[in-house]
Each structure stands twice: as C-alpha cells, then as structure tokens.
Amino acid sequence: MDGQIIISHCGGKSAEVDDSNERALIDDQFKDDNPVRCMLNNWQYKQPIVMIMGSKCPTSPTKMPHRYQVLDWFMITHAWTEPDPFSGHVRFKYRFEKVGLQESSWWAPQGMPGKNEEYLPAVAIEERECATCNKKSPRIYEEGFLCIHSTCQQFWKLDGQSAAHNLHYTQQFLRARHPVPPNYVVPSPLAPSIDGLLLDRNAELGNAHRDFWKGIVCPACGNCCARTSWKGWVCTCGYSREVGFHVTYTASQLREPHRDRYVGAPIPAINNRYNIPVKVETNGATTIVRYDLGPAVGTVIHVQNSDELNKKLGMDELLQRYQDPELPFKRGQVTTMCGTSYTRNFALNCGAAYHYVVDQDTVKMEDAPVVVQNVLSMLNEQVGKLCPGHRDFNEVLSLAYLEDMRMNYHTDDEVGLGPVVASLSLGAPARMGFRFRAGWKQNKLCHFPGLDVDDVKSGIPQFSVTLNHGDLLIMDGAGIQRYWEHSLTRVEGLFRIAATGRYIDPDTHEAASRPFGPTPAQRMAITSPKSETTVPTGEAQSTYMEDFFTHLHSIPKKEKSRRKSAVPTASATS
Ligand SMILES: O=C(O)CCC(=O)C(=O)O
Ligand SMILES: [Fe+2]
Incomplete structure (x- = not known):
C-alpha cells in the first residue's frame, strides 16, 4: 500500500489459524460468492469504490489516527486469483488505484507516491497468454509470469512447479497508473455537505426525515458525527448544528393516509x-x-x-x-x-x-x-x-x-x-x-x-x-x-x-444490570491538503479481464445445490 495504490484481498471465508493472530481461508472463494461478485462488478463496470481503513491494518504506511478512516475513491484496475499461502484455497486479489491522483493522500508519508510527488510517467503492465489455457494474465510478480486462471493446469506455476508465496510485485505493477475512463464519475463527495442536506430538503417534512437523524461529516473537523442529541448534531470538536422541528405534527397529519382510523372491531x-x-x-x-x-x-x-x-x-x-x-x-x-x-x-x-x-x-x-x-x-x-x-x-x-x-x-x-x-x-x-x-x-x-x-x-x-x-x-x-x-x-x-x-x-x-461499554474515544481531525501531481492519460486498460471472466472460479454444480437446500436451515438458526 502507498498513497495511490492498494493491493489487497477480500471476500470473506477466512478464520484465525489456531490461536495465532494469522488468518487463513477456510474454503475456496468463488466468483458467485456475494462479496467476490460485488468486487468483480466494480471492476467490470468501472464503479468507483471508497476505501476505509482500520487502525490495525498492518500495511498502513502511517499510523492511523482513528479506529476507522475514510481514505478516498479508488477504482479496481486488476483482479486475479492466487492460492492462499496458509491453506492453499483459491482467493481473489485486487489492485486498487486512487481516482484523484492529482490530490495529495493524507495517509502517505513524505516521499511516497501520492504525497506531494510529481508522479512518474505511466508505465504499462505487461500481459501474456498462457500456453496451456490460451488465456491472458498480467505480469504481477518479478519472479515470472504466472497463469492467474484457477481452472488452468498451469495456475500459479513457474516452470511447471507451484510458485512460492513470498513473491515480489514488479515495478511496473506498482508504478502503473491508469487513465480514468470517460464517464467515470465519483458518485458523491466523500464528505457530503451538511448545508446542501439541510437547505435542499423539504422543510414541510419537519426535519423528522431520515436525512436529519443520520450521521454527518463534521464541517469543522471531518469527523463522522452521529446524531445522538434531540436538538441536532453535536461533534466532539465543539461544533454543533441544531435541527429542531419546523413543523409540530398533529395526529391527523401523521395518520396512515390510505387507511381510515379504527371503525368497528379490529x-x-x-x-x-x-x-x-x-x-x-x-x-x-x-x-x-x-x-x-x-x-x-x-x-x-x-x-x-x-x-x-x-x-x-x-x-x-x-x-x-x-x-x-x-x-x-x-x-x-x-x-x-x-x-x-x-x-x-x-x-x-x-x-x-x-x-x-x-x-x-x-x-x-x-x-x-x-x-x-x-x-x-x-x-x-x-x-x-x-x-x-x-x-x-x-x-x-x-x-x-x-x-x-x-x-x-x-x-x-x-x-x-x-x-x-x-x-x-x-x-x-x-x-x-x-x-x-x-x-x-x-x-x-x-x-x-x-x-x-x-x-x-x-x-x-x-x-x-x-x-x-x-x-x-x-x-x-x-x-x-x-x-x-x-x-x-x-x-x-x-x-x-x-x-x-x-x-x-x-x-x-x-x-x-449489565456492564456497559466504553464511551467513544476522542476523535481527531482528518484533513486532505492538495498538491500538484501529473495524472497519466491515454494508457490502455488491461485486456485480460474478458479472459478472466470467462474462466472464473465458480461454485461447482454439486456444491451450488447443497447451498441452496441449506439456506432455510441457516436462516432459521440465525
Ligand atoms: O415502540 C413501542 O411501542 C415498543 C417499545 C418497547 O418495546 C420497549 O420500550 O421495550
Ligand atoms: Fe419492549
């Protein structure tokens, strides 16, 4: 992880290995698994995605100030499958690239890509066809080309042998920057404007509308601030914004309009x-x-x-x-x-x-x-x-x-x-x-x-x-x-x-009475200063995506029917 690129895996199905703090997959991840499907959709349809990082993330380049923090909008540029180093199960991995490369990343230390650095000219990630499955794979690791298609006999093999797990990413893979595709829009600012929210909403709703009780991003400090007080939002930094009720609701206004008030026996x-x-x-x-x-x-x-x-x-x-x-x-x-x-x-x-x-x-x-x-x-x-x-x-x-x-x-x-x-x-x-x-x-x-x-x-x-x-x-x-x-x-x-x-x-x-949990920790400000960097344009998107989708690791038929029949029992015990 640096200030512009994050390489990560996600998709669930992991558990702690014995009593160590290491986690490993307990089953293969499949393209039909909901979390995997969401990620692949984001990749295929080029949907921007907000990255949120917890304070315990071991690869964070700087110390994170809060339990969770919003990083920025990212796009997935590559997705592939690898065997999990601990269990050998198939896992999906993703390369995320920040959408606003010209903005300085608040979480990156000085000298790291994304922090006040004029970025290198864009470099392309090489792709090659596998001689066995004829599908393309991107060159991800220094150690050599690996077929990333888990259904291929050459999956994750180097010279016919299973590849080690401590491989090194190529400089190209780390350095490449992709043009933001045309029509690629970030759906909303990371911190929605509270004024927009309050002014645009119909005052007739009387501020009982959901928008008036969900959290806001504090305009003073950037902290996420839940509405816990009747009067309005009160942030730990001292900022407060009253909501009040524009309207005092009467019983007849609040009545279900399509049903008469009780007449006769219910x-x-x-x-x-x-x-x-x-x-x-x-x-x-x-x-x-x-x-x-x-x-x-x-x-x-x-x-x-x-x-x-x-x-x-x-x-x-x-x-x-x-x-x-x-x-x-x-x-x-x-x-x-x-x-x-x-x-x-x-x-x-x-x-x-x-x-x-x-x-x-x-x-x-x-x-x-x-x-x-x-x-x-x-x-x-x-x-x-x-x-x-x-x-x-x-x-x-x-x-x-x-x-x-x-x-x-x-x-x-x-x-x-x-x-x-x-x-x-x-x-x-x-x-x-x-x-x-x-x-x-x-x-x-x-x-x-x-x-x-x-x-x-x-x-x-x-x-x-x-x-x-x-x-x-x-x-x-x-x-x-x-x-x-x-x-x-x-x-x-x-x-x-x-x-x-x-x-x-x-x-x-x-x-x-039961013991209660701790009060929320004091929160600190997150600001995101701007700096000048160059944004690569015109570089081709990866072309192996189509191959990847047609050759994906999907749930075997037998397993699928077993899962279907298991659904009612699973929901009944939840
Ligand atoms: O809103 C209600 O009518 C139910 C409230 C309730 O169940 C409770 O206070 O324990
Ligand atoms: Fe109750």
Missing part, C-alpha cells in the same frame, strides 16, 4: 396456526382486544379509543408536548461486537433507572417533563382498571421514532421488572410483531400443545397489531417476556412516540 393480523384465542370487547368509544397466550404466560391487551375519546383524554396534546425541542431525548449507546453504535430511536427514561442493552441516563420522576408525569398517571389509571392487582408503575421510558426508525425483536425481561408492561402510542401508526422467543424450548411444555419447534426457530411473527395514535398495548404476565419476543417492525410515518410504563424494583434491577 381484525387482528394472526398467523392462526396455534389458534391463539382472541376476545374483542367494544362499547363504541373503546375497543379492547385480548390475545390469550395461556395461563402460564399472560395476555396481550390492545386498547383502542375513538378519535373523540382520544381528544378528551388529551392524547393530541401529549403528542404535541413530546415535540418540545428542549426535552432531554438522546439516542442511547449500544456496545456490540463490532464496536459502539446507537439505538435507532431517541429515548428519555424517567423514574427508576432502567438498564437494558442501552447505556442511558435517568431523570427522577419529580424532575421529569410534565408530559411524562401525565403519561405515568394515565398509564397507572388505565392499567389499574384492566389488570386487577396491578402495582403502580414507577418508570416511564419514552421513545421517539423518526422516519424509518424501528426496534428489533427483544424481550423486556430484565431482572427486577414487574409482570405488567404497558405502552402508550402517539402519532404515526406502527406495527408491533410478537414471535416465540428463540431457544426457549420449554415453550413446548408450557403451552400450545403441538408447538412446532421450527415455528420458534423461524422467527416469523405469530400475530401482530397495528398501534395507532392513542392506543394502549399492555403485556400482562411475566411469561410474555419469558416465552415471547416483540418488535416494532414498521413505523408508517414521520414521527411516533411510545411511552412505556413499568414497575422496576430498584435494588434487584441495579444489582443485576
């Missing part, structure tokens, strides 16, 4: 295989639907009110007050195997501390925004009527969903939680799915005689409900969290609030 969306008993009770203004999941599990209760009753109960006002830009909503931090990330939705926890996979602050109920205090009273009153013996909630987790936000399947089964969990929905409609909790085999014994374990593994929802503005969804029974999972698969609109009440026993819950 039709529950049920995969009716297990005949979940459903009871519907209505008095005109309120409809209560009860999904009976069995005596050892519990009941899901869905309460829907007419528009008039919702108004009377103050639901529209609650929705409006939840759009106050001063509310301390935040996107919570989640630590995953791949690093630190954020929940999709904004959260505000009030009352007892509530720890789940997310690291979040809690506001005491006496200091909580009035809207949250009102919701708590309303939840306690309504749930008290429907679930006899209900212990008053002492916590409300308010979640704000902007466009395209959702919540994946999970259970609210943290230690110290009471058996009743109830959430009030405000704003845009959303679909909540319920499925069997994977891996909980006792399901079989517990209820639904004849439960097919494949239905547990499949992850398919057994029933789902549409939560409209003003609806109350009560999960009554600890067994629901034990044997079932729920998710918010789809929010049909720009803005939705879910305010969920729970009883949390502070002592047992605190004692059992």
Whole structure:
C-alpha cells in the first residue's frame, strides 16, 4: 500500500489459524460468492469504490489516527486469483488505484507516491497468454509470469512447479497508473455537505426525515458525527448544528393516509396456526382486544379509543408536548461486537433507572417533563382498571421514532421488572410483531400443545397489531417476556412516540444490570491538503479481464445445490 495504490484481498471465508493472530481461508472463494461478485462488478463496470481503513491494518504506511478512516475513491484496475499461502484455497486479489491522483493522500508519508510527488510517467503492465489455457494474465510478480486462471493446469506455476508465496510485485505493477475512463464519475463527495442536506430538503417534512437523524461529516473537523442529541448534531470538536422541528405534527397529519382510523372491531393480523384465542370487547368509544397466550404466560391487551375519546383524554396534546425541542431525548449507546453504535430511536427514561442493552441516563420522576408525569398517571389509571392487582408503575421510558426508525425483536425481561408492561402510542401508526422467543424450548411444555419447534426457530411473527395514535398495548404476565419476543417492525410515518410504563424494583434491577461499554474515544481531525501531481492519460486498460471472466472460479454444480437446500436451515438458526 502507498498513497495511490492498494493491493489487497477480500471476500470473506477466512478464520484465525489456531490461536495465532494469522488468518487463513477456510474454503475456496468463488466468483458467485456475494462479496467476490460485488468486487468483480466494480471492476467490470468501472464503479468507483471508497476505501476505509482500520487502525490495525498492518500495511498502513502511517499510523492511523482513528479506529476507522475514510481514505478516498479508488477504482479496481486488476483482479486475479492466487492460492492462499496458509491453506492453499483459491482467493481473489485486487489492485486498487486512487481516482484523484492529482490530490495529495493524507495517509502517505513524505516521499511516497501520492504525497506531494510529481508522479512518474505511466508505465504499462505487461500481459501474456498462457500456453496451456490460451488465456491472458498480467505480469504481477518479478519472479515470472504466472497463469492467474484457477481452472488452468498451469495456475500459479513457474516452470511447471507451484510458485512460492513470498513473491515480489514488479515495478511496473506498482508504478502503473491508469487513465480514468470517460464517464467515470465519483458518485458523491466523500464528505457530503451538511448545508446542501439541510437547505435542499423539504422543510414541510419537519426535519423528522431520515436525512436529519443520520450521521454527518463534521464541517469543522471531518469527523463522522452521529446524531445522538434531540436538538441536532453535536461533534466532539465543539461544533454543533441544531435541527429542531419546523413543523409540530398533529395526529391527523401523521395518520396512515390510505387507511381510515379504527371503525368497528379490529381484525387482528394472526398467523392462526396455534389458534391463539382472541376476545374483542367494544362499547363504541373503546375497543379492547385480548390475545390469550395461556395461563402460564399472560395476555396481550390492545386498547383502542375513538378519535373523540382520544381528544378528551388529551392524547393530541401529549403528542404535541413530546415535540418540545428542549426535552432531554438522546439516542442511547449500544456496545456490540463490532464496536459502539446507537439505538435507532431517541429515548428519555424517567423514574427508576432502567438498564437494558442501552447505556442511558435517568431523570427522577419529580424532575421529569410534565408530559411524562401525565403519561405515568394515565398509564397507572388505565392499567389499574384492566389488570386487577396491578402495582403502580414507577418508570416511564419514552421513545421517539423518526422516519424509518424501528426496534428489533427483544424481550423486556430484565431482572427486577414487574409482570405488567404497558405502552402508550402517539402519532404515526406502527406495527408491533410478537414471535416465540428463540431457544426457549420449554415453550413446548408450557403451552400450545403441538408447538412446532421450527415455528420458534423461524422467527416469523405469530400475530401482530397495528398501534395507532392513542392506543394502549399492555403485556400482562411475566411469561410474555419469558416465552415471547416483540418488535416494532414498521413505523408508517414521520414521527411516533411510545411511552412505556413499568414497575422496576430498584435494588434487584441495579444489582443485576449489565456492564456497559466504553464511551467513544476522542476523535481527531482528518484533513486532505492538495498538491500538484501529473495524472497519466491515454494508457490502455488491461485486456485480460474478458479472459478472466470467462474462466472464473465458480461454485461447482454439486456444491451450488447443497447451498441452496441449506439456506432455510441457516436462516432459521440465525
Ligand atoms: O415502540 C413501542 O411501542 C415498543 C417499545 C418497547 O418495546 C420497549 O420500550 O421495550
Ligand atoms: Fe419492549
């Protein structure tokens, strides 16, 4: 790797060799493998590609300042196959060349190609035909011409013998620079302009559009900056940009335009295989639907009110007050195997501390925004009527969903939680799915005689409900969290609030809460100074590409059919 050329392999299927830090392929890579196909498409159709480098990259020419950094736009000039030095499996390799050769590369040290250096005149990479397969190969290594076609008997052989693995790239291969083909366009700047984003977007969307909650590149320091604050983007360098809401959404604006608000008894969306008993009770203004999941599990209760009753109960006002830009909503931090990330939705926890996979602050109920205090009273009153013996909630987790936000399947089964969990929905409609909790085999014994374990593994929802503005969804029974999972698969609109009440026993819950991940490291600036270099033009592109494509290492037929039949099992266990 230098400031303009990167030679690398990718395409997956590698694993650590024993306990060493070395990785090796555990299977051949094939042209039909998705990651390989993507790369070959990029090469064939000349699609520019952004290179991102991790701080642990062993061939980096300088010390990388961040865990991950964006290098630049590159194009693939050559692709070929080689045996993996450790396992002998076939692996695809690629030569990437920076598109903007005239720009100085921030990651290159002084004196390296790409750094303030007038570049050498372009040199061509020689190509030769293999006497056995009659296909062309580029000259990549000093040690001699190697046939790069893995289906050829002479693949990776020098004078009839398997070539060593510690070969040296030719100077031509390293020094060649290719003209940027006509019509070759970089699809976007590496750092999209935040002003363009904010000004061009339709203000009627009220800034709940996805563009307003995804990350930006900080215009002050170049750092990638997630939107975690309700008010807008706040970068660790001190830069901040408020977003606010241009529009205060009303319930009728957020309603699904193609479906009328509830009229009459709802039709529950049920995969009716297990005949979940459903009871519907209505008095005109309120409809209560009860999904009976069995005596050892519990009941899901869905309460829907007419528009008039919702108004009377103050639901529209609650929705409006939840759009106050001063509310301390935040996107919570989640630590995953791949690093630190954020929940999709904004959260505000009030009352007892509530720890789940997310690291979040809690506001005491006496200091909580009035809207949250009102919701708590309303939840306690309504749930008290429907679930006899209900212990008053002492916590409300308010979640704000902007466009395209959702919540994946999970259970609210943290230690110290009471058996009743109830959430009030405000704003845009959303679909909540319920499925069997994977891996909980006792399901079989517990209820639904004849439960097919494949239905547990499949992850398919057994029933789902549409939560409209003003609806109350009560999960009554600890067994629901034990044997079932729920998710918010789809929010049909720009803005939705879910305010969920729970009883949390502070002592047992605190004692059992999970450790949380580290805060994000301080980030440093990346700048990319410009310098004058010459860009080669007019040099021919490699011509062996066609040969390579017609002679590619593809999955054998037998293997292909085996993979196809394996698909359902693989997805079922995921
Ligand atoms: O958005 C919702 O209605 C569901 C929220 C939820 O499941 C939770 O807070 O645990
Ligand atoms: Fe939940």
